[in-house]
Amino acid sequence: MPQNTYVMVPGAWHGGWSWRPVAERLRAAGHRVVTLTLPGLGDGDDPANRRLSDAVDHVVAEVERLDLSAVVLVGHSWGGYVITGAAHRLVGRVAKVVYYSAHVPVRGRSLVDDNPPESAAFLRGLIDSSPDGSIAPTLGFVRQLFLQDSTPETQRLVADLLVPQPGGYFLDALDVDDVTTLGIPALYVLSEDDHALPLPGAEYAARIGLEPVLVPGAHDGLLTHPDEIAKALV
Template identity: 30%
Template structure:
């Protein structure tokens, strides 16, 4: 059995894994999650939040585990696990990009997204945060979630996202980041990171395996059982 560390994306928190974590644990895996600084229930002021701070928190969680981990990053979490792999590559068995950003050296989320379709964000200059336009949240992030109560609850739990992690480039090397096995789980119904963009990223930075789900940008809500099955299979490969 494996140890999973699950990293959420922008505007969300560890709550996104509530349907996935217990099912993986029921299969015998160990699962660790966290709220990134300034996300979920973490009250770090957004002005203090950086990609480096994200990486520090995730690295600390990984170091607490007794074995190498399978590090999963959703959406913006792809940048976090990429930079984390550069820092603690010897503690990571596999990287799993779940409809996530997969940057090359020197790229930030904003530079990687240039010219691509994606969420419409509004900037709050006073606290240096970005938030998706409320009228677009459902169709952008949760368009295939059939449970209306779950969808509404999830929309209400989203928070504005600190801006700095969007602008900071990753600095990675083939010797460290490049030494870790990479798997990409792509989602064909995704309106936040369209499938064409996902496929461009996992082609530019090749992965040992690409798994395709007919899901939206929230497969942990719309297709949790299928996602758990894929992660379980990843642990056996």
């Protein structure tokens, strides 16, 4: 029997593929792993008119469809919003919530609103200027924010795999408190060279009373340092 059941939620612009290197290592250790691609973030998906509730609904539906229990719910980056919302609806099925270089949301505050004012205005401008209300990925994002420590070849490959991020996912807030109010254990894992989070990772961890567990790599260290991240999750 598997030791744990991990449900892995990707960050913005990413799909379930981004968790595969970590997932393969967890499976090799005997764990069950489900990697999810959220609505609007699959290859060829339409990002228009997506709301944060769509992403949360998808995670809840998949856990219930697969009849999973004792779930370790893991979210990367923006996925912290999704796992927080899902955990509140999966009480009794979720045994632990893990934030990896992730946002820890504040009730009633969207990701955009939780950014410093200049960054918030920049994100709103990108969304407002897009015909489908999405934020297109760029090679610059990858080079400067996600994988600044990787080779140009790796950066280009990851940039080619990213898809537009539905703007509604950044503009919507959760109407729930943090997961500690549910009595569910939590863990915060942070890449040491993360340049993508708008606030220091330690500040997000402190929102749920934690000190971050540090792992090597940049924001997308799940692709470049899967061994260390898998070990931290276990």
